[in-house]
Amino acid sequence: MQLRNILGIVATGAALGAMSVAPAHADTRTLAGPTTGDSDTFLTYVGCDGVFTAGAAPQSRINLGPYSAPLGRRSLGIVPTGGGSASGPYSSFTSLAGVDASLSVAATAGSQGVSYVVAITSDSPAGTAWAGRAPVTAPAGGWTQVSSASLTYDWSLVDLGSRRQVSAAGSATPADFAAEHGDGAGFVVTGFGCDARPFNLDAVRAGGSTFDFEGLSLTTAISTPAKQVAAGDDVTLTGRVADGSGRVTGDPLVLESRTGNGAWTPVGGPQLAGADGLARVVVPVSETTEFRWHRPQSQYADEGWSDTVTVTVAEPVPSEAPDKK
Incomplete structure (x- = not known):
């Protein structure tokens, strides 16, 4: 089983500005693999050096544990095909100030990853978007919850046509950045595996829903x-x-x-x-x-x-x- 590639989803400012999310569902969805069936939240892979750099698709499988899974008994195991790529959930949002995406991750040998936020706000010029990057770590020995709302990102203004940095914009959490630069729509991706070490995901929360990986019903x-x-x-x-x-x-x-x-x-x-x-x-x-x-x-x-x-x-x-x- 493989994950969905996001490169090409956001090619223009118009496409990013038109992003929306379905009405929030305060529910738990049980999954038998990496496919969520939700166009606003799905599992993907990106480059660890930049959100618009190419990544390599990993292999995935459902397995018991490891340790005590946050929800149920199983989780989704991710096996990178090499270093330099991060795999994890993509989630679109309508409010940068209210981003609430999170996930739980476990790696028996630890894992290094990255989180990206991309948004168009009231003060981003036409054809550009704000892109934030934050390194994330999953220590060995148990499950770690990672929430995009609590991370401090290094922000820059990016030209969406060339996908190149226009200027740096300092460091801030999504809410603090929105307070300074205005609110807006966009997406967040948080993934692990930059060091090529396998890891497991569970309890992915986004858009009011929680995704629980539990395996097949036979x-x-x-x-x-x-x-x-x-x-x-x-x-x-x-x-x-x-x-x-x-x-x-x-x-x-x-x-x-x-x-x-x-x-x-x-x-x-x-x-x-x-x-x-x-x-x-x-x-x-x-x-x-x-x-x-x-x-x-x-x-x-x-x-x-x-x-x-x-x-x-x-x-x-x-x-x-x-x-x-």
Whole structure:
């Protein structure tokens, strides 16, 4: 899974000035990957030297932790493909003075990053925008919350046509800069990975919404071609794991069985899926038995079970006694 590139989104002052955000939602949105489904808040990557410099797309995956995730049990892991790029959330805003974007970040070896704010205000000349840059750090050992409202940015006036600096404008928080130069619309990007070290993101907050990375919702199904057999016959049990779109994922499964009102017990170890994405086990059945598949917990999904199927062992038909003569 990869993140969305923002280069080219803001090519002119008109495009930046027309930015808006949807009405605020005081909600939590659970995500199964880097795609937010929101045009005003999404995950992206930029260069660490400047917001308009090219960055390299990282790899991403959902995983448990690390440590104790700020929301739920999982977070989004980011693996940079090299140094010099920062990956994290982009969020547009209508008020520089009221920017409230934040995120939580964890890196077992620590991570260096950068935050950018770009805005057009009442005193930025036509064809220009204010661009602020602030270095950010995630120390090793736990989760760190980073809020754009509390960061002090080094500001400059940028020509949007050439994307070159026109002049420096000092250092200030977004609210303090807006108080001096006027309020306006724009966007903020905060990312990590400038040192090429992997890190995790969670609890991304922007525009009144909170994004929680929790992984896939999977379903497991079981089937068998024979639900009534003679004692000792073999039965093939097939398991199928699929995501919400119906795509077969091929997750490993463990077959479980029980007879009567007994406890469920594993039938062998984990079964890997075949080329068709399905797991299969052939077992002999000596008495009527219930079967189900157990899907163990993974980095990207909670554990789960299939429905049960009952394989009935037919009672033998008594043979007729021979006639006595």
